[in-house]
Amino acid sequence: xxxxxxxxxxxxxxxxxxxxxxxxxxxxxxxxxxxxxxxxxxxxxxxxxxxxxxxxxxxxxxxxxxxxxxxxxxxxxxxxxxxxxxxxxxxxxxxxxxxxxxxxxxxxxxxxxxxxxxxxxxxxxxxxxxxxxxxxxxxxxxxxxxxxxxxxxxxxxxxxxxxxxxxxxxxxxxxxxxxxxxxxxxxxxxxxxxxxxxxxxxxxxxxxxxxxxxxxxxxxxxxxxxxxxxxxxxxxxxxxxxxxxxxxxxxxxxxxxxxxxxxxxxxxxxxxxxxxxxxxxxxxxxxxxxxxxxxxxxxxxxxxxxxxxxxxxxxxxxxxxxxxxxxxxxxxxxxxxxxxxxxxxxxxxxxxxxxxxxxxxxxxxxxxxxxxxxxxxxxxxxxxxxxxxxxxxxxxxxxxxxxxxxxxxxxxxxxxxxxxxxxxxxxxxxxxxxxxxxxxxxxxxxxxxxxxxxxxxxxxxxxxxxxxxxxxxxxxxxxxxxxxxxxxxxxxxxxxxxxxxxxxxxxxxxxxxxxxxxxxxxxxxxxxxxxxxxxxxxxxxxxxxxxxxxxx
Amino acid sequence: xxxxxxxxxxxxxxxxxxxxxxxxxxxxxxxxxxxxxxxxxxxxxxxxxxxxxxxxxxxxxxxxxxxxxxxxxxxxxxxxxxxxxxxxxxxxxxxxxxxxxxxxxxxxxxxxxxxxxxxxxxxxxxxxxxxxxxxxxxxxxxxxxxxxxxxxxxxxxxxxxxxxxxxxxxxxxxxxxxxxxxxxxxxxxxxxxxxxxxxxxxxxxxxxxxxxxxxxxxxxxxxxxxxxxxxxxxxxxxxxxxxxxxxxxxxxxxxxxxxxxxxxxxxxxxxxxxxxxxxxxx
Numbered sequence: 130x131x132x133x134x135x136x137x138x139x140x141x142x143x144x145x146x147x148x149x150x151x152x153x154x155x156x157x158x159x160x161x162x163x164x165x166x167x168x169x170x171x172x173x174x175x176x177x178x179x180x181x182x183x184x185x186x187x188x189x190x191x192x193x194x195x196x197x198x199x200x201x202x203x204x205x206x207x208x209x210x211x212x213x214x215x216x217x218x219x220x221x222x223x224x225x226x227x228x229x230x231x232x233x234x235x236x237x238x239x240x241x242x243x244x245x246x247x248x249x250x251x252x253x254x255x256x257x258x259x260x261x262x263x264x265x266x267x268x269x270x271x272x273x274x275x276x277x278x279x280x281x282x283x284x285x286x287x288x289x290x291x292x293x294x295x296x297x298x299x300x301x302x303x304x305x306x307x308x309x310x311x312x313x314x315x316x317x318x319x320x321x322x323x324x325x326x327x328x329x330x331x332x333x334x335x336x337x338x339x340x341x342x343x344x345x346x347x348x349x350x351x352x353x354x355x356x357x358x359x360x361x362x363x364x365x366x367x368x369x370x371x372x373x374x375x376x377x378x379x380x381x382x383x384x385x386x387x388x389x390x391x392x393x394x395x396x397x398x399x400x401x402x403x404x405x406x407x408x409x410x411x412x413x414x415x416x417x418x419x420x421x422x423x424x425x426x427x428x429x430x431x432x433x434x435x436x437x438x439x440x441x442x443x444x445x446x447x448x449x450x451x452x453x454x455x456x457x458x459x460x461x462x463x464x465x466x467x468x469x470x471x472x473x474x475x476x477x478x479x480x481x482x483x484x485x486x487x488x489x490x491x492x493x494x495x496x497x498x499x500x501x502x503x504x505x506x507x508x509x510x511x512x513x514x515x516x517x518x519x520x521x522x523x524x525x526x527x528x529x530x531x532x533x534x535x536x537x538x539x540x541x542x543x544x545x546x547x548x549x550x551x552x553x554x555x556x557x558x559x560x561x562x563x564x565x566x567x568x569x570x571x572x573x574x575x576x577x578x579x580x581x582x583x584x585x586x587x588x589x590x591x592x593x594x595x596x597x598x599x600x601x602x603x604x605x606x607x608x609x610x611x612x613x614x615x616x617x618x619x620x621x622x623x624x625x626x627x628x629x630x631x632x633x634x635x636x637x638x639x640x641x642x643x644x645x646x647x648x649x650x651x652x653x654x655x656x657x658x659x660x661x662x663x664x665x666x667x668x669x670x671x672x673x674x675x676x677x678x679x680x681x
Numbered sequence: 682x683x684x685x686x687x688x689x690x691x692x693x694x695x696x697x698x699x700x701x702x703x704x705x706x707x708x709x710x711x712x713x714x715x716x717x718x719x720x721x722x723x724x725x726x727x728x729x730x731x732x733x734x735x736x737x738x739x740x741x742x743x744x745x746x747x748x749x750x751x752x753x754x755x756x757x758x759x760x761x762x763x764x765x766x767x768x769x770x771x772x773x774x775x776x777x778x779x780x781x782x783x784x785x786x787x788x789x790x791x792x793x794x795x796x797x798x799x800x801x802x803x804x805x806x807x808x809x810x811x812x813x814x815x816x817x818x819x820x821x822x823x824x825x826x827x828x829x830x831x832x833x834x835x836x837x838x839x840x841x842x843x844x845x846x847x848x849x850x851x852x853x854x855x856x857x858x859x860x861x862x863x864x865x866x867x868x869x870x871x872x873x874x875x876x877x878x879x880x881x882x883x884x885x886x887x888x889x890x891x892x893x894x895x896x897x898x899x900x901x902x903x904x905x906x907x908x909x910x911x912x913x914x915x916x917x918x919x920x921x922x923x924x925x926x927x928x929x930x931x932x933x934x935x936x937x938x939x940x941x942x943x944x945x946x947x948x949x950x951x952x953x954x955x956x957x958x959x960x961x962x963x
Contacts, residue, residue, distance in 0.1 A: 362947065378760020530727050530765065
């Protein structure tokens with residue numbers, strides 16, 4: 130068995146999400162590598178929510194359209210996902226509310242009277258989840274003791290009643306397929322948002338500021354919950370304008386600060402972004418992409434903000450943009466982004482999306498490269514302090530209030546070295562040059578990182594070009610079809626040298642993107658490079674493995 | 682009293698002769714100087730300004746400063762204060778900045794009772810953009826964007842601040858240096874969000890010196906700890922009618938600040954690395 134997929138579905142508010150995590154934990158206990166895709170509408174109660182939990186012996190970061198098991202907590206789950214069933218798929222369903230009709234002849238049915246069991250045990254509705262998970266565990270051959278220990282770990286409230294209900298479900302079913310335990314280490318599960326948060330903490334984050342906006346809010350919630358553990362200041366102010374401006378106040382005072390939002394919130398931040406560039410106040414911005422224009426599809430995914438973050442903000446200034454493709458890259462590059470923003474006093478972007486941010490993955494720390502800690506350039510106290518001292522690299526040494534030997538004047542206007550406003554033409558030109566030449570040194574530094582990754586069959590003549598969360602599906606398809614994959618991670622300054630190296634030997638380049646116009650294609654075209662074909666998907670949903678394979 | 686320190690810079694002052702901003706500049710320099718003599722290290726002060734004529738004040742004072750953007754004085758001021766609670770953060774904003782473009786930040790600063798000072802250069806006209814109406818211009822104000830007169834009433838910013846939770850609310854004018862000094866000093870030393878609305882006259886686009894001089898009076902027998910009295914006095918002049926204009930401290934209250942509550946649990950001695958390892962291993 131290469132991989133195995135379980136879909137659990139029901140109404141929003143049923144606890145589908147939590148059930149997905151419990152199932153993922155169960156599979157983790159058996160040594161499997163996990164990827165969980167979460168699909169939910171923009172509402173609080175009702176609608177249709179589902180998670181697909183895919184497990185595999187090998188690392189995965191994509192899901193398949195076809196599933197092996199459906200857990201149906203309501204009728205919609207069967208009606209909406211029937212086409213995902215294979216000939217021999219299993220359906221575990223609530224026989225009190227769901228009719229298992231119109232299925233394939235080979236489908237095996239496990240009927241669990243969830244309503245009756247809840248009534249017998251005097252258990253609340255929400256525990257239907259635990260009950261159906263009990264039935265699942267038995268169906269796929271997981272021992273009661275394993276389930277018992279996972280539930281004790283995952284559920285904090287009313288564990289005894291939960292266990293009782295799970296046992297009832299467990300006893301209703303019988304083993305239909307055996308998920309064999311694997312003899313390999315267990316890996317922790319993290320979402321992309323969590324990996325970004327941990328990477329920022331590793332990089333020395335002191336403050337995180339955000340206004341809630343799907344799909345970036347889970348990072349806000351994650352860090353807010355860790356605020357005491359890491360002595361973080363996590364703040365939710367009045368709007369995104371305040372978010373970035375408040376963060377710049379923290380930066381002025383010397384605190385490493387990150388902010389997070391999605392496209393619409395980032396619209397409000399652009400004046401602050403431009404201010405950060407002029408005043409050279411370091412800031413790290415996590416932008417989690419969702420489909421637009423405007424409100425678009427709030428709870429779905431896209432890759433439509435690349436050119437927005439590349440060009441946002443009035444004036445001309447350097448910026449660092451990184452688009453990690455999985456949680457390990459998210460962890461590593463979030464740390465790099467924070468460091469680069471401080472080392473060069475420029476804005477850094479972590480460009481994520483709903484699929485990466487809210488997808489759950491097995492996290493393998495052994496794949497994360499070591500990184501040496503770098504302190505920002507500090508004032509040596511020799512000459513009188515000038516906040517905007519012009520140096521060879523364009524980076525001026527920092528000091529912070531309350532340094533009694535320095536007066537620190539930061540300014541959104543064009544300014545002289547001391548920070549006093551100027552409109553002088555010579556001074557203006559010199560200051561522009563100072564800020565812009567930092568990009569040369571950022572580019573040079575990026576040469577030391579693997580900014581363009583190559584996966585799959587390295588000598589193949591056909592290569593897939595992908596970025597961000599499409600990495601997982603592209604790599605897996607390429608391995609099946611014998612293709613090469615080129616994945617630029619740093620997108621500004623664009624690592625053109627590494628990118629051209631990666632292109633060597635490639636005759637046909639096929640871009641795979643979650644947008645309608647091919648945004649990475651447009652970026653690489655600006656360097657005179659040709660992309661032969663674009664595979665674009667812009668319905669808010671990620672490519673599934675089978676889907677991308679078929680198109681190719 | 683020791684002489685006023687030289688807190689000037691080499692920046693050339695470009696305000697119009699007679700501009701009300703000079704009074705604010707002189708008053709704040711004098712107050713900073715006095716505070717320094719009384720033991721407040723000036724390196725512990727950070728000045729923040731927005732955009733407009735008022736904002737140039739940070740170029741003219743040789744103290745730490747962040748010259749922010751239009752309407753965005755108070756969010757960075759809050760960030761600086763939360764990062765370094767020992768700092769005194771003084772925000773200067775125009776009426777366009779504070780009561781227009783960035784009104785939400787002003788309300789939220791008051792709501793949080795964040796321990797910063799807001800000094801509003803309220804000349805009731807946009808000066809640097811050459812004479813348009815502002816949120817506090819009277820009904821019918823004829824500006825370059827409203828040649829036939831505005832069709833909207835001004836807001837009373839002090840009433841708004843009282844309703845929003847500001848814990849120190851005062852008003853002065855640019856024709857009253859001694860009162861300004863007294864209020865500025867009190868506002869800076871007040872623990873919590875303090876706002877001083879300064880009726881600062883723009884001699885070029887809206888010269889109100891004569892108008893104000895006829896109507897202003899200093900508050901006497903007023904108890905600033907009494908919310909109802911404060912509200913009544915604040916409502917006496919609504920920035921539109923021809924009522925007497927009270928100056929002085931309208932309202933003052935001791936209350937916990939955002940920083941007091943928010944920063945309580947922060948412990949800088951935490952071993953982050955081991956905690957991070959624990960989470961990643963789990």
